[in-house]
Every structure is written in structure tokens, then in C-alpha cells.
Amino acid sequence: KRAAALTHRLLAFSRRQTLDPKPTDPNRLIRGMEDLIRRTTGPGVHLEVVASTGLWPVLIDAHQLENAVLNLCINARDAMPSGGRLTIETGNRWIDARTAKAQDLEPGQYVSICVSDTGTGMAPEVAARAFEPFFTTKPLGEGTGLGLSMIYGFVRQSGGQVRIYSEAGEGAMICLYLPRHHGVIEEGEVVPEVEQAPRAQAGETVMVVDDEPTVRMLVAEILHELGYQCIEASDGAAGLKLLNSEARIDLLVTDVGLPGGMNGRQMADAARLERPDLKVLFITGYAENAVVGNGHLDPGMHVMTKPFGMEALGSRIRELIES
Template sequence: MSTTTTEQNAAARDAEARYRFLFDAIDEGFCVIEFFDGPHGPLSDYRHIEANAAYARHAGIPNVVGQNVREMVPGEADGWVELYGGVLRTGEPIRFQRELVATGRHLELSALRIEPPSLKQVAVLFQDITARKSAELALEKLNATLEDEVEKRSRDLLSAEEALRQAQKMEAVGQLTGGLAHDFNNLLAGISGNLELLLKRVSQGRVHEIERYAIAAQGAVRRATALTHRLLAFSRRQTLDPKLTDINRLVSGMGDLVRRTMGPGIEIEVVTAAGLWTTLVDANQLENALLNLCINARDAMPDGGKLTIETANRWLDERAARERDLPPGQYISLCVSDNGTGMTQETASRAFEPFFTTKPTGQGTGLGLSMIYGFVRQTGGTVRIYSEDGQGTMVCLYLPRKHGDPVTADEMMPAVIERSSSNAEHTVLVVDDEPTVRMMIVEVLEELGFAAIEAADGPAGLKILQSDTRIDLLITDVGLPGGINGRQMADAARVSRPDLTVLFITGYAENAVVGHGHLEPGMHVMTKPFPLDFLGARVQQLIKAANEAAQS
């Protein structure tokens, strides 16, 4: 044997020794498997041709060399053959985790093909991760337990919050009904007492004294009307008459009134934005809201100060709109600020509650801000208070932009009442389920010379409207008995009378029927109670407009 051959054999033995040393020293389980054709088809089984000492420690199966997988773990063999067979066919190595059910071990494995493919061999390296898997499962169970506990605590907290909200709601309802009963009892006492005295004086023949009792009763009625409107505004159910409005013009028009209300000790600054957008709003209600805010500001500055009224165009993005509980978009802001006493955070959070007031007894109803809030929310906007105790207050109204030309004050004024012989040519249908209201309206119409027809419910009114009777104007309550409300009756009548002019009168606010600016052309609305002169002027205005439209 030559020296070269001897050296080559020695090198081979050394390499084999190093391989065997490394093979046995590896801490992970290692084996080489060889596929062969079995009863289940080509390459459907494999045997272990090599395995290190760590194999038994990790897999829990000793003496695997020479064993076939279908003999070792018959119930799991198909799965192992499919995994390693894929490596043999594609040459793509894999890494995966799998439970060896026969021994209850969880294994983390990697496998690669031994080249050339003709050897039909795959090398597998793996380790036992049962302890880690158990820890993970325990952690998952703990997390699930914690999630259940958190969910339970969250439910308990939500239940407690709901109970608190319900208690606060009941407190607010109690406060509302208590304040309402107190104010209305006072007003009813004024109305009832004056009417009783009026009747007594009539029976005594002292008719020259009855005027003051009638005036006093009417005053109580007006105060009751104002209180009702505030309550409806708070509940967002008042009947609004929205028009496209230029708020700059509205603010400027109230300048003298605000200055007289504030007095000489308060400096007033009005800052109006150039190019202010228009908005769809009930201008009268907005004027009331602005005046109310100015009065609140005045009361917060007993020693004098500065009042600022400011308008602006506002683009509210997603974040800004979310902070104000509004949809993103374009808005007009009307802000009233003062440098007075300010509010604490607790007071500001309760400012919109009905009958909540910080003023002394008898100096405030506590409905002002709640009325403003309800009115603005009903209009599609919102109100925000920005205040610090001792640092002043700013209240901002945000109203959605509406495109179009604003209505002028002259266009909103009713015509002057005039009795005319030509009025007899026009017929007005009055539909109301309250007999005293029908009588009152009919008397106003007859005094103006109009012909009047009465109906007590929706079906009776609709029957007249579907006849050949001439009807120039329909005056109807919204809430009617008989299964047909005022809006439904008017809509049905317009099928055969498409140009019929309609004046809705309502005692509260069926806004789903007549409000929010969704009236059809030729439909109008008035809120009960109303001055009779105003009703007469409105009737004449509507009939005149209808005649002009018919002649054009």
C-alpha cells in the first residue's frame, strides 16, 4: 500500500471520527430517514438508518435505527410520511412544530433532503418543547381567565355606570317636573285668579274694571308660552321655522338691544367674519339664544367687564368634529365670551341641565342654556362651553353651513291685517280637533271677511278637500284623530289640488311631520299659542301670495 493511500485512509478515519463525535454530541435529536416503496404505494414508508443518542431523550422512543415509521407509530405514520415526503420530492427544507402523540411529546423540527435525490434520504433535526408548550398553554389559559375577569369587571363597571346614569336621569326628571310644576302653578294661579275676578266684576256690573284682569291673564299666558317653548327647545321638539340666515346681519341688527341690556358698565365688542357663510336656522330662536347668552355673560360680570360676540367660518375635520359630536364639514360659529367669574368644571358639566342654575332663588329659571342647547342640536349643530373658574367664559354655537341667498327681515314680516270685501271670494278650511281653537280661528277669518269651513279630524277634512268645494287655504293642526294626521291629509289633498296652500298649526313639535326645513313649497307652520292679529296677517299674506302665483 502506498504512502498516499495510507494517508487518505487515515484522513477518512479522522473525518468519520469527527462526524461520529459531532453526531453523538449534538444536544438536539438527529436522525436520517430513508424512503422505500411500501404496501401503501411508492415511497409510502421510511426507516431510520441513523439516529443519535439525543433522539430517545427528545422523542421518547429508544433504539429507532432500523425501525419503520409505520411500525413505530402506525396511527400517525401518514402525517409524518406526507411531511417528509414533500421535502424529498421538492427539495425544499421545512421547519414546523408537531405533537408526537405516541409519547405525548411536542417537538420542534426541521428537515432537509440529502443530496443526491436518488438516495431517497431526509435529515431531521428536532428538540422536545413539551415544557415550553405547556407553559404557553398555561399562559393562554391564564390570559383567557384574565380576559374573562376583565370582561366581567367591564360588565360590572358598565352596569354601575348605567345605574348612575339612570339615577342622574331620574334626578334630572324630578328636577324638571318639580320646577315645571312650580312655575306652571304660579302661572295658572295668575290666569285663573284674574279670570275669576273678571267674571265677578261682570256679574257686579263693574265692566270698566275688567280690562286690567284680562291684560294680567294674557301676561301670564305669554309667560306660560315662553316656558313651554323653552321646555320644547330643551327636549328638541319645538316647531322651528328655519330660513337661510345671514348671522352677521342678525348680530348687527341686535346691536342696540344688546347694548341696552348690558348697561354702561360693560364694554361690547362685535367681531364679524368677512364672507360668512349662510345657515338654515330659525332666526327668532337664534336671536333669543344670543340674547340669553349675553344676559348670562352680564350676570357673570357684576362689576363690569367686556363682552365679545364673534362669528367665524369653521372647517371641522374628523378629529375636531368628533370632539364636538358633529359630522365633519363646514360650520358657522357664533361665540359669546366674557371676562367674568367663569365656571368650575363641575358647574360647566351641568350647565345644560334643566332648572340647574347658580343664580339666587327667583333670579333664574335654569332653562336658558338647556333651551339653547336643545334648539341648536335640533338645528343640526351643537353648543360648547369653554370656561375656567375666575377666568371668564366663552359659549360657542356651531351651526351647519347651507348654501343659498339669506332671507331678509322684510320678507319674514307678515302683512298688516286689512278687512277687504274681496276676501269673501276666498274660502279657508280649518281642521282642528279642539273646538275652542276652531271657533277662535273661524271668528278671526270671518272678521276679515273670509268664508270658513270647519272639520274636526283628518278623515272629515280630507273628504272636503277631495270634493269640488273651493278651498284657497288649508289651516290644520298636525296631530289629528281619526288615523290621518295633518301632514298626511295635506299630502293626500295635493294629489288633486297640487297648488293648495297649507298652514300647519301645532301645539308642540311634530318635527318629523313638519319641521327641520322639510316642508314642501306652499306649506307653512305656526306654533300655538299665537296672537290672533298675527294669525290674521299670516292668512292674508298666504292668500295674497297664492293669488299672485296663480296670475303669474
């Protein structure tokens, strides 16, 4: 069941991609994520979803909207180290000319998705800089500082706006305002179940290297569902350290674009000095195929281009381990 709940999530969670907007019901999207959000935020956080009835549709890239909401929930969890309440609320909004000018929006009808927490809150000077790329209040090595800037870029590209309402010590509320879409929502296409993907043999271990915690978590979740052991790392240096250890690793699954000066290809090449037979699956955005080495792949190296379904990933992993 848990695997089935994740089948609709594609690995389109990348900051290197074009948007694919479709008419979407935000309430349905959030409902489909509730389990994932609960598992991500943990038992100390009480999740409440307040879904407005008669909510208008929006024209949006649904995978990016899922990523945005999940990132906001992770930020809210991190702001409540000793637990608290996380609320996701949707609503229809008419924004008049005066408010629109203040919010840097066109006047009109919008759908709001607000994520609020009872955490530490943000001082005005932090809130003012929160959308800057690489600005983070987390300790060194714990955050890329890209979460909110990516959400901001995606929402602005979709014709909307993001606003932060917060005071230090008073919790925070971050609202996404997305333009109302006047079309109809098509029923979603049927996505193959993860359960159809082949199962692991005993003890088989896959290492996942990606700097996006959401991506690592989703891939690890799928691997566990399919019976694999999973080791995770967030950059090339941490990945290489594990690859040079004694750990059993049957397959390396890595993003190509990694932070810290060593990309996925360089890490894999360095790891093969110690593990010459290491099998590698590179995950790339469409624009990165060249980075894998001008299209030159050594034997045992393979590529999957985002976005792809989880069932496809499961089958590919099984196929590579058995090859």
C-alpha cells in the same frame, strides 16, 4: 326709532314650539340685535362685535337664534356684576374628522357664533352640568335654569353643537357651531312697524306675566314705546300678589304656561275674585290652547297664539283696553 329696531322680533320665544328654519346671515341678525343687547346688558358692560367677513349662511330658526344669543349675553352680564367686556364673534370653521369626533359633530363646514365675557368663569364641574335642565348657579328665584338647556336643545335640533370654554375666575366663552347652508338668503319680508300701532291714553297700565325674562322685556319695551305703564311678574304667585294690590291694571297679558304650580289661567281666575272686570289676554304656544280651559273663555278673556308680530300685539292691547 327704538321701537322700529324691535319690530323684527316676534314672540316666538317659547320652549313649546316647532322650529321654522330659513337661510339666515348670522352677522345681519346680530347687527340687528346690537341696540337691544346694549340696553339689556347696561352701561357697565362694553359690547364688542367681531363679525367675520364672507360669513357663510346657516339654515336656522332666526327668532330662536336671536333668543339664544340674547340669553348668552344676559348670562354673561350676570357673570360680570361689576361690569366688564362682552364679545360676540362670528367665523367660518372647517371641522376635520378628529375634531368632529371630540366635539360630537359630523365633520364639515360650520359657522361659529361665540359669546365671551370677562366675568367669574365656570369651574369644570359647573361647565359639565351647565346644559342640564333646571341646573342654575343663580340664587333661588332668580333663574329657571332653562336658558342653556333650551339653547343646547335648539342648536342640536338644528344639526349643530354648543361648547363651553371656561375656567373659574378667567371668564367664559360659549360657542354655537351651526352647519353651513349652501343655499341663498332671501331678502326678509317687510314687517309692519310698531309705530303703526295705536297709542295709549294717559296712565293706562298693562301687567305682563311671563317666566321668560326676554319675553317680558320685549313686551314691556313695546308697551313703553306705545305709552303704556307696565308692571311685570315672572310667575303666577307674584302676579296674583300684584293683581290683589291697589295698583291700576287695565289689562293683564300673561303666558299660559307659568312655573310654580299656578298657570296663567288659574292666576287670572283667582284675580277676578278681587277684580271681576279684569280684561285678560293669554299668550299661548300652539299646543297650549287647551290649557286655557278646554277652549272655554269667560267674557273679557282673549287669546293670542305665538308667534306674532309686535305691531299686532300693540293693536290687540289697544283694542282690548278700549272694548
